[in-house]
Amino acid sequence: MNYTLIKNQLYSKESDPRFIARSRVTKRLVKDQMIQKIAYGCTLTDADVNAVLTSLEKVLVEYIALGCSIDLGFLSLGYSVKGGFDSEEDSFRKDRNWINVNASVANSFSKAVNDVAKPEKVSSLGKSPRPITFTKVSGDVSSQEYKSGNLARLSGSKLQFDQADVETGVFLKPETGNEVRISEYAKTGDTMILLKLPDQLTAGKNKLEVRSRLKDGTILSGVLETPVMIAA
Numbered sequence: 001m002n003y004t005l006i007k008n009q010l011y012s013k014e015s016d017p018r019f020i021a022r023s024r025v026t027k028r029l030v031k032d033q034m035i036q037k038i039a040y041g042c043t044l045t046d047a048d049v050n051a052v053l054t055s056l057e058k059v060l061v062e063y064i065a066l067g068c069s070i071d072l073g074f075l076s077l078g079y080s081v082k083g084g085f086d087s088e089e090d091s092f093r094k095d096r097n098w099i100n101v102n103a104s105v106a107n108s109f110s111k112a113v114n115d116v117a118k119p120e121k122v123s124s125l126g127k128s129p130r131p132i133t134f135t136k137v138s139g140d141v142s143s144q145e146y147k148s149g150n151l152a153r154l155s156g157s158k159l160q161f162d163q164a165d166v167e168t169g170v171f172l173k174p175e176t177g178n179e180v181r182i183s184e185y186a187k188t189g190d191t192m193i194l195l196k197l198p199d200q201l202t203a204g205k206n207k208l209e210v211r212s213r214l215k216d217g218t219i220l221s222g223v224l225e226t227p228v229m230i231a232a
Contacts, residue, residue: 002122022157024122025132028225061142064101074109078102083186098138098151129210129222132156137194145231148201151186154193154210156222161212163188167219168211170195172228174202203232 002024008017035049044052060077063070070077083097131154136143138151146152154170161168163185170193173179184196193210208224 001117001119003119004122025130028132030226057142064099074106076104076106078104094138095149100137127158127214128220129159129161129212130157131159131208131210131222131224134208134224134226134228143231145229146197146201147231148197148199150197152195152197154195154208154224155191156210157191158212158222159193159210160188160190161210165213168213171209171211172197172201172206172230173209174204174206174230177202201230203230206230 003021004024005019006022008020010016011018031050031053035046035053038044038049039046060070064077064079067079069079078101080100080102081092081097082100083093085091085097133153133155135153135155136146136150137153139147139149163169166181170182171179172182180198180200180202182195182198184198185193186196187194205227206229208228209221210223211219211221213219
């Protein structure tokens with residue numbers, strides 16, 4: 001577990017820390033890797049673990065869609081309705097509203113991580129964008145493929161950019177064909193971007209790239225490790 005130190009921008013008095021830690025994600029584990037790890041530590045096969053996780057996901061989606069909150073012991077799930085409404089009589093519309101799933105971990109889980117973690121300070125993370133995860137939050141969230149109009153959440157670090165600067169932002173680059181700059185955003189920030197996929201998409205694997213600009217005009221970029229699959 002790595003971290004670096006940055007200046008505390010909220011420092012105002014002597015009791016405030018002058019520097020704070022920023023964590024550095026060193027690797028992204030995918031479902032297949034977790035299945036192998038779980039199966040290795042018990043008597044279940046990879047297929048057994050995959051079946052349980054697949055069933056668990058379906059059950060969680062079903063109950064959250066019914067308006068339930070869920071407590072798994074080490075993890076709690078809930079939801080909130082996002083997007084704007086024109087009046088008190090207005091209703092949910094999928095073209096502007098969406099369900100945001102919220103997750104929180106139990107104190108016992110956080111304590112267990114603290115008990116086994118061995119944090120190590122490393123050098124500066126640099127200034128380039130670092131996209132880490134890309135998650136669908138509207139449409140068929142069980143599908144690994146994305147379509148035009150889907151809302152998606154991009155998480156990472158140093159993701160902030162100027163929406164008015166057409167040379168920066170989030171771009172999808174197919175293996176063949178022209179790249180597309182995403183232009184509709186519900187939220188942009190340093191660690192999270194909520195966006196809407198545009199119409200001009202190329203089916204197949206697309207490389208997701210985030211570009212930002214320094215004050216001196218230099219454009220920096222970062223690429224998501226896992227390609228985004230666009231449906232045909």
